[in-house]
Every structure is written in structure tokens, then in C-alpha cells.
Amino acid sequence: MLMSTHTDTTDVAGPKRRFGLRIPTTLLLLLPGLAVFSLFFVLPLAILAVNSFHGYSRLSGISPDFTIENYVLALSDRYYIIILTKTFSLALSSAFFTFLVGYPVALYFYSASERQQGWIILLILSPLLVSVIVRTFGWLVILGPNGLVDVVFKAFGLEGGSILYSQTAVVIGLVNVFLPFFVLSVATSLNAIDPAVPLAASSLGASPLRVFASVVFPLSMPGIASGLLIIFSLSSSSFVTPALLGGSKFRVLSTEIYQDALVLQNWPFAASLAIILIFIVLAVLVAQNTFVQHSRYRVVFH
């Protein structure tokens, strides 16, 4: 009995000493990061969640009582239903048009020479390094009064049918901003295709169109699905582009949050809209993890 207890302790002492060294090291390495993360990420989200259940009046400010009034209003009032619908339609159309613009580029990238690939990477990816505010302002200059489109239209004697401050302008801006993510997503899944597979199809007599339709396109589906979901999620929460290219009458969830929080100072209601937006983004994330084999097709972003 005594012997066995003795051997037990020595058996445990070996690994224990090793762990005794390793766990504190790991913990020490993680501690500063966890501290910053908790203070500047977890805490603000918790406060948002709590505040979203508080009331607000213009006279007395935030009241500390518990109420679900904000959520009821946001999910039943006609004005906010329209905003939610608009947010969805904007996210859907920008995902769709990003697919139309981006898929052929990814396809060409797949079969391009090394030099061409270098150029595509440079021109498609490097705008990611430039602030969204700058790229959006660029569209303001292109689409705005005396802008490129306006000047070209006038040169042909046409009425400069301005598309600025419309959903079209916002979609153009969003497609431009999110294009790199879609191309990355599809190019990654195309890269994963074994070149022997399309080759085998064509050597068995399939026409180029048939090879694309029955082999390449289906194999790139995970990249397409993942890309579409990423663009949907990013578009539904984008703020700068709708705010600047959509004009003051263009209201989506994000611009409404900004308006409620910074102009009207109704923080509890803004918080409830923010929580609703989080649920939209989370739903997309869950869809992505369910439908897409994420580990293999995941790009660095997202």
C-alpha cells in the first residue's frame, strides 16, 4: 500500500514537473493578449447586449429597466422592416454581381501563365491595402458631377443620367471593395483541383465547354459558396460605401445604427440593431461552416 502510493507519486511527479513548467509559460504568453481581448472585445459586446434591453427617452436618456421594446420595434415597425429588406437585397445583389465579375477572373487566373498571375494578384489584391474610404471616394469622383461618367455622357451629347446616390452606385462600390475576397476564395478552390482531372475529361472526348460544365465548375462550387457567403456577410454590415454612395435617403442597417447612435444618441436602440446585425453575420458564418468544408477552402481572410 505504502509502496504503491510511493510509486504513484513518482510517476506523476515526472510529467507534473514538465507540465509545471509548460502550463505557466503558455499561460504567461496568453495572458496579455487575453486581457486586451477581454477588455476591448468581449466587454463592449457584453455592454451592447445589456444596453439593448434598456429603454430610452429623449428627456431622461437611458433608463436602467429591462425591456424588449427595442427588439419589438426593430422587428415589427414598417420603417425598420424596410431597412432590413433593403439590407438583405443590397447584400444579395452585391454578392451576385461580385460573382459575375469575379468568377471569370478566378477562372482565367487558374489557367494563366506565372507572369499573368503576378499581374492579376497585384491589380486585384493590392487595393485591399487602400482604405475603403479612399476607394469609395474614388467612385464619388467617377460617378459624381463633372466626374468621368458624367463627362463621357456629355461628350456624347447625352443627359448625364447620374447613378450616384442610388443602390446601383452602392453595389458598384461594394463589388469593387469585396472583389478580392471572392477571387481569392474561388482561386483557392480552383487551385486545389488536380490538373489531371480536367485533362482526363478532355482526353476522353469532352468538349472544352463540357469539361468546364461537368468538371471545373462543380469542383469550384465550395469556393463559390464560401465566396458568396463572405460577400453577403461583409455587404450586409458594410457602412462606408452605403453611407457615401447611397446618399442620405439610402438606409440600411449599418447606416441606421450610425444615425441612431451618433446623431439621435439613442444608444439602447442602436445596440439592439447591432445585436440583430450580429445575428445576421453569425447565421452566415454558421451556413459557411455547415455547407463549406472550411478548413480546406478557407482563405486567410475570414
Add this chain to the structure above:
Amino acid sequence: MTPRIRRLLGLFTALVCLFSVAPVVVIVLESFTATQYVVFPPRGLSLQWYVEFLRRPEFVNSAIVSLVVALCSCLIATTLGTMIALALARQSSASGRILQSIFMAPLSLPGIILGLGLLQLFAGWGIPRNVATMIFTHVVITLPFAIRFVSIAVLGIDRDAERAAQSLGADPWMTFRKITVPLIRPGIIASLVFAFILSFDELAASLFISSPAATNLPVRIFVYIEQNYDPLITSVSSILVFAAIVVLIVIERTIGMGRLFGLRTRSV
């Protein structure tokens, strides 16, 4: 693919590439306009709007704030990211992987929501909105990238190199300094430059936590555009573009844009 389809695809790709860079190119060209109003294509060639930028203390001040915030947050995020990557990258345990995905969460959170949450936190707890709080906000936003880039580098290390150093008598700190750090340097550089530019460009979250004490350049631009429309913003915006070009050169010299985003090219 038939040659004709290939040519068509190539043409389409070239047009999309043009579309991709168009807004940035337009801004930089417009910034040299000699006119008093925005007109594209620009007329004349002048540096007047850059001079105007230097004459506006609020813009110069914001440029300095942006630079300080970006430098500090990229250093802090990379340091914390490296520590986290060293602690977690080689862990295959469930808790390790859960921690890793928790640290990636800010990637999925829209900037305006983080900004709104921080605004309400700062106001509720009496925390001042200044350069320091902006730095830590940007640290949270850039930390996932720092962890990701350094983790990839850590996973690429041949562990035998570290074991050899230790068997030759190096203590853990010396092994870390002489073996680990040089081997993960590309990941650290990628993290530094990418975190820098991400912070330098950050608007959505900063919009909510900006204050007279700390307004970074993107926020200053946004607020200005809401009220005005003149070429001054093109010269201010060009500064963000020039910063991006410097970062692009550093990335191309070290790991390459394609690899930074996990994309293989033909040669690899």
C-alpha cells in the same frame, strides 16, 4: 479551353483589373489637379492641394494621429500575436483550437458594432477616448492577422533546429532569440506591415471612438466628405495610397501579396 474563349476571358480579366484599381488611380490623378473644384479628367498639373493639406492643422494633426496609432498598434498586435502564436500554434488539443478560434472572432465582427460597443463601454465606465484607447481598439482588430501570419511561420519551423540548439546547451531564451525568431521573421514582418496598414486605414470602429483628442485620417476624411466636395480630400486620400504603396513594396520584397493571402501561384 479554346484559344478564343481564353482570349475573351483574358480581355474580361484585364477590364476587371482596370475596374479594381480605377477608384484609387482616379484619386491620385485628381490630387494633382489645378482646378478649384473636382473635375475628372483633372485639368492642369499642380501641387496646390498638397500645399492646402499642409496648411490645414486638423488634417496634419490627424495624419500624425494615424501614424502614431498605426505604429503603436502594429507593434503591440505583433508582439501579442507572436506570443499567442507561440503558445497555441503547435497545440492540437481542443482547448488550444477553441482559444485560437476565439482570438479570430474580431475578423467576423463588423467594425461599426465594435465601435458602438466601445463607445458605450467608454462612456459608461468613464474611460477617455484618446490615442491610447484608439491604439488598443486597433490592436483587437489587427490581432487575428498577427496571430494567423506568425502561426503559419511557427508551423513551418523544423523543430529539430530548436532541439539541436538546446542539446548544444542553449537555454530556452537563447534558443528563442537565435533560432525561433530568425525562422519566424517573415511572419513577423508580414504581421507588422499588414497590421500597420490595417490600422492606418481603419474607419468603421474609429468613427465611433474618435474624439477631438484623437481623430485619425480616415475619420477626418469621412467627416469632411459628408459636408464638402472639393479636391482637398484627393490629396489627403493620396497620402493613404502612398502609405499603401510603401507597404505593398515591403510585402512584395518579403513574402509576396499572393502568399500573404494564402494563394499559390504557378511557380510554387
